[in-house]
Amino acid sequence: MERRLAPRIDGRGAQSAEAPQRFGLAERAVDGDWRDHVESLDGPPVKLRTTVTEEHPKTILTFNTSPDIAFDRSINAYRGCEHGCIYCFARPTHAYHDLSPGLDFETRLFAKPDAARLLRETLARPRYRPKPIAMGTNTDPYQPIERTYRITRQVLEVCLDSRHPVTITTKSDRVLDDLDLITQLARQRLIAVSVSVTSLDPRLSGLLEPRAAAPAKRLAALGRLVEAGVPAHCSVSPIIPAITDSFMEDIVSRAAALGVKSAGWIPLRLPHEVAPLFREWLSVHFPERGDKVMSIVRSIRANRNGGRDNDPAFFTRMRPSGVWADLFRARFALACRRAGIGKHRFELDCTGFRTPAPAGQLRLL
Template sequence: MEQIARADSIAFNGRNIAMANAVIDEAGLRIGEDLRRGRGAGINPSGRFEPLTRHVFDDGWETIEDLPPFKTDVQVERPRTIITRNTSPDISFDRSINPYRGCEHGCVYCFARPTHAYMGLSPGLDFESKLFAKPDAARLLERELSRPGYVPRIIAIGTNTDPYQPIEKKWRIMREILEVLEAFGHPVGIVTKSALIMRDIDILSRMAERGLAKVALSVTTLDRKIARTMEPRAATPPRRLEAMRALNEAGIPVSVMIGPVIPGLNDSEIERILESAHAAGAREAGYIILRLPLEVSPIFKEWLLRHYPDRYRHVMSLIRSMRGGKDYDSEWGRRMKGTGPYAWQIGRRFEIAAKRLGLNTERRRLRTDLFRAKAKEEQLVLL
């Protein structure tokens, strides 16, 4: 987006931060606070595939004040399959499930935001408020697991959008998926920022007892103020630690994911987050450096200028030092951890703290030998 790039140039080159914010405001990119209350993004730019761009401006008829606030709207999506496969060499799983498209948590840094452009929607506020639910997920999963020749491997859930985001309370799609996985004896690894996962401790504890489940809680910061603006509808940091503790007490293997590490903003908390998570029962840990692909970059920059203008130049300078001078480097092997001295320092700090606490001394491996295709069992009964 040209206006954000111009504002970034003004701010980054040491000129008045207020001038950079003025460029964004004058371009009509920002949505008023009264319309986006409780959301992470402050702008709603058109997706990269759209022929037109949208701007908010006062046309003299005072109609802006009459616009309704952004409310969460959920549409039903009917995919033909539910298991998504990948061949990425720098991630530990080859298949995943996304019960929802878009995420109400509103994490301003979410690398999944650009996927909303494929729906003709904005990766900004639309990503947080115009959501898609897949109520047929459990039925599709059962069908796919029953196919002849299916080879079980860990299914990852929560790698794109959070399966326990607020709308899960009503739709309960994630719980239905877990019921199918339990019935088939299929392993699952879950990543979430939500304390709602405690609702499913009954299923997860039974699966964990058989070596079929593990959970990672993403803890980005312990600072309530930062969390409130950066992850507005995710569980508070104390609630995530509470969920970690409850899962551990139920015998479910728990790990902590510091994701993302944002240099100059939350990287000073690495040791405290690991210590708090270890005290809550986590025995494994990981981290990911901030990723700013495609539309995520202008959305994050606008948020940073709005909430932490005094840190803008420092944060963006450190990010670019880890990304070869760019906002983002998508190369496999570099996209998760970054490169350069500052990225190396973050990695060493993480490793030293994890070793001191005894984290990652053992990696819990989930079982695949308990998998039983339900369709085959039913055929045997008929015979």
């Protein structure tokens, strides 16, 4: 793998904002030399700053029929994610907006301030039937802008009022800001929280996930959730061969020591534009290791799609195969046995669901 000569961009995961080839965005970006025109007026950008655009969709619940995931509906309060995780499989969604899955994904964000109102309207429909709502499936519900917008908290308030089950996946200890609501939901078996821990090295985490919480803070958050009686899961993900897999056993051990009873792992996925962005990241930060990493990544998909960077097929995309995949699987299982930890399916209660009260009104009972 060739060493990248361009200066690296500190504080961000992606190292470029090149336009994707899908949807004709690359051609539109070139027409009129608009990029050069902008720089001729404003000069080159001095610092990458985060911008947030408010959007007002007509619906907030997204339904799916995928056989690979355990939920059929989700809420994403934000588009894009300032955490900047270079491996994030959601990056290609920014291309739908004619934006780069690279730097735009982590600097040009979208917020949905009407999420709670839209959820109330959906839950009030006569034909609505409750099943757990997943949050954090695409972008992190507790990324930094949540502290300002509080959209995730508003959604949890609706779930508590309607006794609707919800799950959360995050890389941030900011989840503890809502511990009061989460604890109340947990008492009624209405919530489970998964915290992703990728490594135990804060420096490596700063390169992989530049604006996510440090590993120690995520583990501390897991401990606080357990103490509060919240069903908590430690997700050791993604496992990046020759980069993060060496932390697997220690993460499981530390999570178990905090009282966490459930843990799982997810292999690295590199769909669409994520693959070239990840290769570029390797060339900047680990040029001597890049070829080995990508060789192993391709090998765990080799049995099913000829060793491409990613396997997009249902039933197999989340299940790596081959010698390396078997090794990771065996190592993780052994670590869990030694730590006395397993992978639990948290059964949330859908039987207490009730139509939410209109916004601003209190229940009589």
